[in-house]
């Protein structure tokens with residue numbers, strides 16, 4: 086097991102793997118973790134300097150039941166299975182999840198008329214507990230809704246989850262169970278061969294018998310490296326606004342729009358960190374790097390959000406960001422095995438990949454076996470308990486016993502998010518230390534609160550650099 | 561651990577320290593100041609330049625010097641100042657939950673003085689679109705970075721754009737230049753005041769409309785002109801968003817204190833009493849930045865009312881709220897105090913933009929109480945003080961009082 090970020094890749098036998106998974110987003114990390122249950126030599130290879138740095142860091146963080154998936158698709162099945170797998174995994178490893186339930190709110194007659202059909206669709210997806218709410222019932226559950234809400238479909242089980250901890254948990258457990266993680270290591274060329282494919286990166290060459298493409302937005306480009314052209318990824322941008330924690334009391338459920346002919350509309354959902362999220366937009370682009378926000382996008386979100394929850398607009402905005410969904414022109418995932426190439430493409434993981442990740446991993450494990458990978462016996466994974474970033478669960482700054490053991494957990498550094506020096510130190514010395522301040526934020530929330538570093542930025546950076554220097558020094 | 565003190569002051573900036581010094585000297589009993597940072601003194605600690613009055617011998621004080629003096633005065637008077645200690649929430653009407661390396665505490669007090677200061681709105685709260693690169697700062701973070709790391713370009717970049725036109729923008733420009741960073745331009749919504757920024761070009765009537773670059777900032781897009789129609793790009797690797805203050809009102813809101821519209825700080829009367837019995841608020845927490853001496857003066861003023869409370873004087877009832885017209889942005893940004901009681905009080909008014917010889921008005925329940933044309937011009941980075949007679953005639957049994965302006 087090792088994590089590398091710089092310098093040449095391991096050479097010789099150490100650079101020879103049974104499986105290399107390319108792309109350490111939530112999907113690739115989940116696959117690496119699943120493969121780690123077998124006595125295989127596995128590497129997870131990522132172009133960015135951290136795991137979960139692509140689409141996986143910039144979604145709406147909902148653990149979907151899959152009630153509204155297109156019945157019969159692979160996506161519908163994997164989302165449904167993934168929901169159960171990830172719920173259980175979160176419980177076991179301490180990933181924060183809050184099962185708030187969702188309300189699909191109808192704002193006009195057409196939307197109201199659509200609710201029974203959605204309930205029926207949910208049933209076909211194996212979700213039998215939905216219920217219709219009258220305007221009065223709806224209002225008593227969500228007293229801050231704007232005027233004009235006519236009815237709602239209640240979907241119990243829809244949950245909010247921490248997407249950052251999820252990806253990090255998979256990757257950490259994979260590494261602790263023996264997987265090599267190579268960061269800052271873009272695969273630039275693939276020389277298919279037998280028995281080994283050779284993967285050319287700027288840091289050297291890796292050899293592997295089997296290959297998994299989990300490149301997210303770049304899955305089509307990676308396919309091209311091995312000579313396949315099965316689909317094209319069109320980035321569909323989603324811009325989002327995250328409101329201050331003081332907005333949290335305004336909303337109790339995940340408020341989903343009713344999908345209709347006039348487009349998708351936006352959702353309002355609490356986050357596990359105690360904020361409220363508004364978004365996303367849906368814009369088809371052709372630039373896979375266009376993760377910026379736009380004035381029109383943000384203004385449109387505010388306008389829609391203000392209709393759903395007027396008081397939301399009085400609260401401060403903590404963060405704005407955008408993510409890109411990997412659309413492929415087909416209402417399903419594009420997961421395909423190519424046994425002749427000992428190669429599996431995991432493409433088109435559009436807007437449900439976080440939820441489905443563990444089920445996708447199981448599915449891919451099966452496909453690799455179909456491609457001739459001898460999995461061998463199963464063994465238990467390394468045990469794992471993740472630090473909690475969720476507001477609904479105990480945080481270190483309120484834990485008297487922890488502070489008594491280690492006073493650093495009583496030293497708050499980031500005041501908005503109440504992140505202690507103990508947590509920052511722990512993240513900096515963890516199995517997969519952050520590659521930069523943003524990675525540190527995703528592990529601890531430091532600098533991620535309402536002041537965005539106004540008061541803690543310098544201190545957090547000092548801790549990061551102190552540690553980086555220390556690491557250099559001991560190398 | 562549960563403890564009880566007489567007065568608990570939250571925040572060891574100029575306001576909190578001045579309050580503690582005065583209270584301890586006046587024999588208020590055990591006066592304890594909590595400060596979440598490792599050093600007491602508040603914002604002046606990071607303002608390493610003159611501008612904070614003078615010491616006893618008339619020598620100008622810089623921020624750190626002023627901070628040290630304020631801390632010493634509080635300690636000498638007998639107050640306890642505890643640093644590295646955060647007040648995280650309320651466990652009762654006058655009981656705060658506290659986290660410190662020494663453990664958790666519940667501190668009960670007979671009076672609580674909130675002096676938690678203010679911060680600048682970051683880029684996200686200002687809804688500036690674009691990418692999310694490194695190199696995007698507020699003045700607060702900039703000053704702390706310089707204090708912490710000195711002038712190392714890998715921390716603050718080489719070419720900076722400063723957004724804002726207030727005095728704090730000048731502070732940012734000075735800090736950047738002292739750190740060897742080239743300031744490419746100051747971008748301000750207000751009409752340009754070239755003289756304020758020395759040799760640095762000022763783009764007046766302009767806004768930063770987009771941040772560019774991935775990984776590190778590579779530039780900002782600026783829109784200017786009537787209707788903000790012309791757009792061009794300034795190349796830079798750092799942008800500092802200055803001013804645009806928001807009170808650090810977390811504890812105030814967690815206590816359920818109503819915020820004064822406009823200021824977003826807790827509404828108080830002229831003795832700095834909030835709506836909750838026993839809870840006071842002073843300093844920048846009330847409305848964003850005023851000079852340190854103003855914050856400190858408020859800290860001293862609050863002492864009398866705190867002592868009154870400790871001696872058993874009842875908490876006033878029947879105070880009327882005072883504010884600027886609700887709704888869309890008008891010529892005035894805020895007015896304080898936000899509650900008017902029986903004691904006549906001066907009003908502090910902050911204009912939203914430059915106003916030349918405006919007519920200020922006071923109305924209650926829609927009925928006009930006063931209209932006065934002011935001589936001269938009001939500037940958005942400075943408050944005007946209206947003498948106590950401005951509020952004469954307010955009916956303490958009536959509805960909200962509104963202070964407006966006409967040009």
Ligand SMILES: Cc1cc2nc3c(=O)[nH]c(=O)nc-3n(C[C@H](O)[C@H](O)[C@H](O)COP(=O)(O)OP(=O)(O)OC[C@H]3O[C@@H](n4cnc5c(N)ncnc54)[C@H](O)[C@@H]3O)c2cc1C
Nearest residue numbers: 108110112132139140141144145147272301323408438440
């Ligand atoms: C706005 C938005 C909202 C969403 N909301 C939800 C939600 O609420 N619930 C939910 O379940 N899902 C949601 N999703 C979907 C979910 O985020 C994605 O399905 C998921 O993150 C995809 O993960 P991934 O691992 O496939 O891709 P990514 O996270 O993008 O990972 C792919 C990785 O591959 C790397 N890579 C690419 N090419 C190479 C190469 N040649 N060499 C090495 N590395 C390479 C990239 O650097 C990247 O890190 C949402 C998505 C968006 C955009």
Ligand SMILES: Cc1cc2nc3c(=O)[nH]c(=O)nc-3n(C[C@H](O)[C@H](O)[C@H](O)COP(=O)(O)OP(=O)(O)OC[C@H]3O[C@@H](n4cnc5c(N)ncnc54)[C@H](O)[C@@H]3O)c2cc1C
Nearest residue numbers: 571573574575596602603611647676677843844850851852
């Ligand atoms: C860049 C800049 C330049 C300035 N230049 C000048 C100048 O030249 N001259 C001048 O007179 N004034 C200047 N000022 C203004 C002056 O600094 C302020 O008026 C003054 O600091 C306000 O005092 P305060 O006590 O209200 O707030 P602050 O100084 O902000 O102090 C508040 C304190 O409360 C602490 N706190 C907050 N919440 C908690 C909590 N929950 N628990 C424990 N502690 C908490 C904070 O850490 C902080 O130390 C400047 C301000 C800035 C930002």
